[in-house]
Amino acid sequence: MTIKIFNTINRKKEIFKPVKSGSVSMYVCGPTVYSHPHIGNARAALVPDILFRLLKRKYDNVTYIRNITDVDDKISDAAFKQKKTVYEISETFIKIYQDNMASLDILEPTYQPRVTDNMPGIVSTIEKILKNGFAYISEDHILFDTSKYKEYGELSKRTLDEMIDGARIEVADYKKSPRDFILWKPSSNDQPGWESPWGLGRPGWHIECTSMIKSIIGNENTLDLHGGGNDLIFPHHENEIAQGSCMSSSKYCNYWFHNGIVLVNKKKMSKSLGNVILLEDLLKNNKSNSIRLALLSAHYRQPLNWSESTLIESNNLIKKFSSLARSFVGDINKYENLDNEIIDILSDDLNTPEAIKHLSALSKAAKTNQKDLASLVVSAKFIGINLLAHNISTLKAIDEELVKSLVEERFNARSSGDFKKADEIRDKLLSMGISIKDLEDKTVWDYNPDN
Numbered sequence: 001m002t003i004k005i006f007n008t009i010n011r012k013k014e015i016f017k018p019v020k021s022g023s024v025s026m027y028v029c030g031p032t033v034y035s036h037p038h039i040g041n042a043r044a045a046l047v048p049d050i051l052f053r054l055l056k057r058k059y060d061n062v063t064y065i066r067n068i069t070d071v072d073d074k075i076s077d078a079a080f081k082q083k084k085t086v087y088e089i090s091e092t093f094i095k096i097y098q099d100n101m102a103s104l105d106i107l108e109p110t111y112q113p114r115v116t117d118n119m120p121g122i123v124s125t126i127e128k129i130l131k132n133g134f135a136y137i138s139e140d141h142i143l144f145d146t147s148k149y150k151e152y153g154e155l156s157k158r159t160l161d162e163m164i165d166g167a168r169i170e171v172a173d174y175k176k177s178p179r180d181f182i183l184w185k186p187s188s189n190d191q192p193g194w195e196s197p198w199g200l201g202r203p204g205w206h207i208e209c210t211s212m213i214k215s216i217i218g219n220e221n222t223l224d225l226h227g228g229g230n231d232l233i234f235p236h237h238e239n240e241i242a243q244g245s246c247m248s249s250s251k252y253c254n255y256w257f258h259n260g261i262v263l264v265n266k267k268k269m270s271k272s273l274g275n276v277i278l279l280e281d282l283l284k285n286n287k288s289n290s291i292r293l294a295l296l297s298a299h300y301r302q303p304l305n306w307s308e309s310t311l312i313e314s315n316n317l318i319k320k321f322s323s324l325a326r327s328f329v330g331d332i333n334k335y336e337n338l339d340n341e342i343i344d345i346l347s348d349d350l351n352t353p354e355a356i357k358h359l360s361a362l363s364k365a366a367k368t369n370q371k372d373l374a375s376l377v378v379s380a381k382f383i384g385i386n387l388l389a390h391n392i393s394t395l396k397a398i399d400e401e402l403v404k405s406l407v408e409e410r411f412n413a414r415s416s417g418d419f420k421k422a423d424e425i426r427d428k429l430l431s432m433g434i435s436i437k438d439l440e441d442k443t444v445w446d447y448n449p450d451n
């Protein structure tokens with residue numbers, strides 16, 4: 001199994017090879033914790049989750065780091081508006097973020113470093129960049145001097161003018177060039193601040209990721225994989241490369257992967273349009289399996305257009321797969337290698353739409369073949385869709401053992417020609433919210449409380 005990934009820095013699909021054989025390091029920019037996660041945040045966590053699962057299958061030692069930005073002006077603004085402390089806001093939304101991701105069966109990264117726990121490391125990274133001559137001090141700000149780093153622009157392939165016109169570039173008097181970016185800025189007494197050789201202040205956003213990566217993998221080590229949304233390519237990831245390359249003699253990162261945006265009915269999500277879809281709201285009315293499948297329905301590098309039908313289609317597929325899976329008898333653990341085909345599909349630049357097609361093909365074959373049914377269950381499980389487990393709300397609502405024994409009792413009644421008893425049992429099941437379907441040699445069931 002060879003993993004291929006589209007490497008943004010070279011603009012082509014490449015065979016992935018870690019720096020150290022058998023051991024992989026991956027970093028993904030995590031959330032800034034000041035509001036409820038939306039489906040865009042979910043996609044940004046789910047894409048690396050699929051890659052993490054693949055890497056873990058192939059390599060013994062995978063270190064996956066996803067940071068938490070818990071100091072930021074957006075958090076300070078939210079705290080001010082809600083009359084709370086920055087700490088209260090960040091703690092609240094860290095918990096919500098982690099709960100939402102767990103609901104979607106997104107695996108926990110190996111490390112989830114917080115910016116506020118890493119201030120000494122951030123300060124010493126900035127000191128190294130200053131000492132190496134790639135930064136300057138101006139009006140109590142420490143700025144990265146982009147004119148000194150000749151490869152600046154290598155990831156985004158932007159020209160000087162494009163960079164200056166680019167989004168999120170702040171023009172300020174204290175900068176030698178508008179391209180230069182902040183490593184450290186001063187804090188007033190009512191702003192979050194930490195003591196530093198340059199007085200009370202706080203870090204710029206870009207330096208946080210670079211120092212958290214280096215503090216975990218080591219200053220002189222190269223990161224294997226770095227991911228994030230493609231809106232982070234410039235300036236955030238461009239700046240990370242500049243910082244990382246100027247504080248250490250080793251290459252910063254070998255493979256960069258970026259996921260596309262989530263659109264809602266072909267429009268960008270925004271507060272002003274009122275079309276932001278929060279995970280919390282989705283999870284209230286939908287099974288996590290369906291949300292997960294919907295988020296995987298487009299290739300990760302393409303935009304994902306979210307609409308009512310995206311979720312309905314995924315829901316229908318999950319219903320079909322789940323009711324088939326319930327007719328599975330035996331020990332699923334005996335079929336562990338049956339997911340090889342889906343692994344091959346995903347190894348080619350995380351082709352999740354193709355993986356879903358594969359599940360559909362298996363589901364057709366699974367109606368008559370127990371091995372294909374087992375393959376459907378283990379392949380779905382590989383992408384984090386557990387067809388044998390019920391949602392917590394479903395588990396509370398039904399007694400699965402009772403349902404199984406009634407379905408079996410009815411099947412036996414039918415087989416022996418006792419249709420009156422079979423109908424009575426069916427009515428009882430219906431009243432419990434269980435719908436059943438008779439196939440040639442078995443009966444499959446599904447829990448549909450709304451039907």
Ligand SMILES: [Zn+2]
Nearest residue numbers: 029030209236
């Ligand atoms: Zn980052």
